[in-house]
Amino acid sequence: MSDLKVAIAGAGGRMGAANIRAVANTPGLILHSAFDRPGSPAIGRDAGEAAGLARFDIAIGDDPEAALEGAEAIIDFTAPTVSVLLSELAAARGLVHIIGTTGCSKEEDWAIAKSGSAGARIVKTGNFSLGVNILQGLVRQVAAALPDYDIEVLEMHHNKKVDAPSGTALMLGHAAAEGRGVDFDANAVRSREGHTGARINGNIGFATLRGGNVIGEHTVMFVGETERIEIAHRATDRGMFAAGAVRAALWAKDQPPGFYDMADVLGFKE
Ligand code: NAD
Numbered sequence: 001m002s003d004l005k006v007a008i009a010g011a012g013g014r015m016g017a018a019n020i021r022a023v024a025n026t027p028g029l030i031l032h033s034a035f036d037r038p039g040s041p042a043i044g045r046d047a048g049e050a051a052g053l054a055r056f057d058i059a060i061g062d063d064p065e066a067a068l069e070g071a072e073a074i075i076d077f078t079a080p081t082v083s084v085l086l087s088e089l090a091a092a093r094g095l096v097h098i099i100g101t102t103g104c105s106k107e108e109d110w111a112i113a114k115s116g117s118a119g120a121r122i123v124k125t126g127n128f129s130l131g132v133n134i135l136q137g138l139v140r141q142v143a144a145a146l147p148d149y150d151i152e153v154l155e156m157h158h159n160k161k162v163d164a165p166s167g168t169a170l171m172l173g174h175a176a177a178e179g180r181g182v183d184f185d186a187n188a189v190r191s192r193e194g195h196t197g198a199r200i201n202g203n204i205g206f207a208t209l210r211g212g213n214v215i216g217e218h219t220v221m222f223v224g225e226t227e228r229i230e231i232a233h234r235a236t237d238r239g240m241f242a243a244g245a246v247r248a249a250l251w252a253k254d255q256p257p258g259f260y261d262m263a264d265v266l267g268f269k270e
Contacts, residue, residue: 004096004253005032007071009086011060012042012050014160015077015100015238020051022242023075028250033067034060037082064089072096073249077241080104087115087122096252098245099124102167116259121252125262126167128244132218133262135233136175139220142229143179149222149229150199151176156209156217165190165206168233172220173204 006023010016011034023029034047040062048056061067068074068089073096076086083101088111090097097120099112109124116122127133143151153176155169165173177184182202189205199205216235221228235241244262251265263269 001028003028003030004249005030005070005072006249007032007067007074008034008047009064009067009074009076009082010036010078011047012036012040012045013077015241016042017051018238018242019075019077019245020047021053022239022246024048024051024053024056026246026250029073029246031056031058032071033069034058035062035064035067036060038062068093068095073098073253075100075245075249077101077245080108083124084108084111087112087120088118090120090122091115091118091257094119094121094257096121096249097123098248098252100128100241100245102126103163113259116257119257121255121257121260123248123252123260123262123265125244125248126171127216128241128248128262129233129235130244130266131233131240132168132171133266133268135218135220135231136171136263137268138231139172139175140179142220142222142231143176144181146222146224146229147180149224150203150205152205152207152221152223154207154209154219154221156211156214158213158215159210161210164208164210166208166216166218168216168218169206169208172218173206176204176220 023031036042042060043062046055047058075098077100083099153169155166174184187204189203219232221230248265
């Protein structure tokens, strides 16, 4: 079988570079094109060189339609409005669309899922690491086993991150709500400030730290009257997210069009 031809969206970004390296190093995938936003300093650079590799003779472009010509998959870690638009282009062309972008609104997530029904093979998750997806299952179990413990999710990321709480923190919060059998939105407290009053029983709280070059750290705390359980994950290299993204691309190419997450890719769903 021939290699899956991959277009990298956001090629000039931190994850874009990691994704170019992952595609180049993964048997069964071949870099087809790379693009970024018009005006990005990455435009015109060689995709291989921009990712710290040898020259590929693939220039980073600024036109998604041109980049998708002849492509079979997109790996997209960009911004919510961009991922919505790309999902529509992927649906029209029946492409694999791997989405790592976080900070999407409900409406944006809905539009992306709709592209899955319209012909794209979409895998979207707030965290492509194997470790975090395992952590999600643990959080679900502990939340169910300790119904009276207060749940707080603490996250820290680098100082360029634009959305909060992180997509991963929200994923972990959703897992806790599922474990408890409660509605996430009705119980989530995404930030606190001023005279908040006492903590309401059953809330799932979030706290956000930003600084330096921290790739991503998450701790889920279950706080009881006499003990505290902490389940933590620390990312030390973006290559781990990219490894998950290319694994998802290889998995999705053999699936019917639809909207999937990493639990589908890893076979964690019953
Ligand atoms: P970044 O700012 O370094 O990269 C984003 C890139 O997208 C930039 O180069 C930007 O110019 C480009 N971009 C913006 N508009 C575009 C457009 N219209 N067309 C093409 N490219 C466009 O950010 P990053 O650290 O690489 O993170 C990107 C996203 O991925 C964020 O939402 C982040 O939270 C998310 N992320 C997800 C995971 C995961 O596992 N799901 C892991 C890390 C980061």
